[in-house]
Amino acid sequence: VTTSDPEEVREHVAASGLRGRGGAGYGVAAKWRAVRRADDTVVVANGDEGDPGSYADRLLMEVHPRRVLAGLALACFACGAARGRVLVRSEYPTALATLRRAYERACEEGHFGRDVHGTGRVLEVEVGAGHGSYVAGEETALIASLEGGRGCARARPPYPTERGLWDAPTVVGNVETLAALPWIVSRGGAAYARRGTPSEPGxxxxxxxxxxxxxxxxxxxxxxxxxxxxxxxxxxxxxxxxxxxxxxxxxxxxxxxxxxxxxxxxxxxxxxxxxxxxxxxxxxxxDSVGPADVLRHTWQFAAAESCGACSPCRVGSRLGLELATAGEDPGEDWVRLARVLEEASLCAFGRRLPAAVRGLARAYGQRFPAGWAS
CATH class of the missing domain: 3.10.20.600 (Ubiquitin-like (UB roll))
Structure with a gap:
């Protein structure tokens, strides 16, 4: 921050080819370019890790909190933001406490505050807890949660980079994505791009x-x-x-x-x-878990975690659970339900359900209950 300018950070990230690690895979440099530069621009670190079986963000927040905060600071610097927010999954109390202590110490060392390392730059961060919703990990739902509302997905456009948290231009970045930034900036984007594949580096x-x-x-x-x-x-x-x-x-x-x-x-x-x-x-x-049990579990998860913002997902997830619980060939009911979920759901949660179920049917093959592969 004291020896470089925002454009240099943006160039390193563009050269790295870094894409979001939270699931959407959107190019970080492209998202940064899209944000409208304004005095109230804010960068949000998304630590509301909700996927069952995923705990990478938890590890980073509990073991490497300074790296996460350094990445957030670099993103704020590159986007011209004086404010940062970190949203930590409510089931991660240790991560929340660890990040807060790390932020307090970083403020004492001059990395954050009203005059960062004597440069006159302002960068203040608030670390808070989520509200236990899986869908709140989606960026528009996360913003709604930060504003004190229900963690429900919102229609786009406008995109958060145009009008996000409290209508301010907002860049949302996953914790793992932000944690990669210090390495990229210190060693160069080209060095990061040499890892991985040419089309998907890192x-x-x-x-x-x-x-x-x-x-x-x-x-x-x-x-x-x-x-x-x-x-x-x-x-x-x-x-x-x-x-x-x-x-x-x-x-x-x-x-x-x-x-x-x-x-x-x-x-x-x-x-x-x-x-x-x-x-x-x-x-x-x-093999201790039967295919029909996995199918029911998938629909139970969907019905329990649907935010309810749109009817196709709210009603469709429950109908899917009913069809799976019945244990019979769902026939045309499933074909129609899948089409509605894919075409009319507000966010990727509902739109991805049919593909996940079909993928499960393909994986189990002949052992899977009939009628779900279509």
Whole structure:
């Protein structure tokens, strides 16, 4: 901040090819360019990590809080923002307390405040807790939550970069995304771009669930084989259990069969298999859980976590649960429901539901209840 200018930071990030690590995968440099420069511009660090099986953001906030805050400061500097907000998932009280202590110490050291390192720049940050909603991780729902409202998705346009928190231009960045910025700025965007693949550069944190022999958070280059992550890093499943399907990218990300792990950990390659990178959570299901149980669980999650802002998702998730619980071929009811969810849902939560269910059906193959693959 004291030796460079905002344009230099923006150039490093543009050269790095960094994309959002929260699930949407939007280019960070493009989002920064889109924000309307104004005195009230604000940058929000999204730590409302809601995907079951994902805990990478929690690790960063609890173990590396200064890196997260440094990334937030760099994003504010690049976007001309004097205000920053950090929203921490309500189920992460240790992360919340750790970040607050780290921020207080950083203020004492002159990194934040009314006169950052004697430059005359103002940068003040507020660290707060979320309200326990999965959908509140979506940026417009997160903004609504920060304003004290229900964590429901909003129609776009206007986009948050135009009118976001309290109608101010707002840049929302995932915690993992922001935590990558100090490395990129200190070593150069080109160095970061040499990792990963030409089309999807950099690294990604992946969270392996408790069914793995070696569960935990691993940092891998994008393009790494999912099979290597599951068997090489995770050690396969514990107690010699056999993998049935692998959920990747959260409950709405997608599913891969046990014999379909020969795919790169990258958005384009996973999309070709009907899955999605999402936030990088890998949840293993073994043969102790039946296909019909996984199907019901998917719909139960959707019905419980729908924010209710739009009828297609609010009503459709409950109808899907009814169809799954009935245990019969859903026939045309599912075809119509899927079309409505995909075409009329307000946000990606509802729109991704049919793809997740179809991916689950493909992963289980003939073992899956009939009628859901269409």
């Amino acid at each position: 690294t990604k944190l992946v969270s392996l669930s408790e069914r793995f022999a070696r569960p935990g958070v691993y940092e891998v280059e994008l393009g790494t084989s999912v099979e290597h992550i599951v068997h090489g890093l995770g050690g396969g499943l514990r107690e010699g259990a056999r993998l049935a399907v692998l959920q990747i990218g959260g409950p709405l990300g997608g599913f891969l069969p046990a014999d379909g792990l020969d795919v790169a950990l990258a958005d384009a390659e996973l999309a070709a298999r009907g899955a999605a990178l999402g936030h990088g959570g890998l949840v293993a299901f073994d």
